[in-house]
Amino acid sequence: MKVLLLGATGNVGSRALPALIKHGHTVVVYVRSPSKLAPGKRAVLADVVVGSVTDKSALKDAILAHNCDAVFHAAGVAQMFGRSKTGEYNKMFATVVAAIVEAREERRGPAIRAWLMSGFPMLDSAIPTHLIGDYMPMFPEHRENLALIQKQDEGNIAWSLFCANQMSPKHNEIRIPAPDDCSAANVIASADSPPEWRDTLKWVPLIGPYLNVFGLAGGYATSLEDPLDFIATDFEKGLQSEFVGKRVGLKMKKAAP
Numbered sequence: 463m464k465v466l467l468l469g470a471t472g473n474v475g476s477r478a479l480p481a482l483i484k485h486g487h488t489v490v491v492y493v494r495s496p497s498k499l500a501p502g503k504r505a506v507l508a509d510v511v512v513g514s515v516t517d518k519s520a521l522k523d524a525i526l527a528h529n530c531d532a533v534f535h536a537a538g539v540a541q542m543f544g545r546s547k548t549g550e551y552n553k554m555f556a557t558v559v560a561a562i563v564e565a566r567e568e569r570r571g572p573a574i575r576a577w578l579m580s581g582f583p584m585l586d587s588a589i590p591t592h593l594i595g596d597y598m599p600m601f602p603e604h605r606e607n608l609a610l611i612q613k614q615d616e617g618n619i620a621w622s623l624f625c626a627n628q629m630s631p632k633h634n635e636i637r638i639p640a641p642d643d644c645s646a647a648n649v650i651a652s653a654d655s656p657p658e659w660r661d662t663l664k665w666v667p668l669i670g671p672y673l674n675v676f677g678l679a680g681g682y683a684t685s686l687e688d689p690l691d692f693i694a695t696d697f698e699k700g701l702q703s704e705f706v707g708k709r710v711g712l713k714m715k716k717a718a719p
């Protein structure tokens with residue numbers, strides 16, 4: 463696919479680029495600090511667009527001018543507790559979604575495929591209708607983004623939310639394309655609730671759901687690179703992906719480094 467990558471100078475985005483290149487995608491980055499892009503990265507890019515993710519019309523123009531059929535949103539960073547005073551994280555998410563929808567409406571044709579970063583608390587807990595975030599109130603800004611994306615018409619934006627837990631680099635050096643030990647084969651994925659999630663403690667009176675969430679959450683830390691290879695692999699499926707319209711949880715097959 464032709465992917466517009468947002469946040470390419472950050473932890474996630476800088477490792478998404480080698481994965482996307484490895485899987486044969488054409489990548490245009492949209493960055494506010496182009497000087498942070500090393501020459502080795504620039505060399506593999508179809509283009510660099512300079513702008514802020516708070517600028518809807520510039521984002522829309524970047525999608526349309528480069529005829530992108532996919533977007534990977536990894537810009538900004540959610541607050542662990544509470545919300546930023548400016549609300550910038552939620553504003554960026556809403557701006558990206560609006561830009562994608564407007565670009566699709568203006569261009570017509572198929573929906574734009576989008577992977578957007580979210581957090582682990584946005585997955586379902588063992589008790590239906592409750593999110594993990596209901597028992598573990600961290601990264602609350604993701605909740606507003608989830609409500610917004612679930613209202614969207616999938617004919618405009620074919621979205622998936624990556625509900626990531628803590629991610630740590632497997633390699634300090636970022637090589638392009640990503641090395642072969644960075645692979646979707648190292649992770650298990652599931653839609654809407656964490657893979658292999660168990661509910662053994664949920665029946666303990668009152669505190670059961672909390673025990674369940676806090677007992678299990680630590681097992682969902684991952685590397686940065688393997689989940690990003692998973693997303694780059696999934697982009698190859700385009701609009702046929704089984705993860706369209708889903709929150710996606712990932713777990714390492716072996717414990718994270």
Ligand SMILES: NC(=O)c1ccc[n+]([C@@H]2O[C@H](COP(=O)([O-])OP(=O)(O)OC[C@H]3O[C@@H](n4cnc5c(N)ncnc54)[C@H](OP(=O)(O)O)[C@@H]3O)[C@@H](O)[C@H]2O)c1
Pocket residue numbers: 468469470471472473474475492493494495498513514515516536537538539540554579580581582626627628629630
């Ligand atoms: N890292 C993790 O373990 C983890 C876990 C779960 C979820 N997440 C989520 O993953 C996403 C990315 O996290 P990260 O760790 O990669 O964050 P990060 O390292 O802080 O990177 C944030 C990126 O966003 C860019 N950015 C911020 N504001 C922008 C703006 N107005 N316009 C354009 N670009 C802007 C930054 O650009 P500059 O370089 O110019 O500042 C940087 O490239 C976030 O949504 C985060 O909540 C991360």
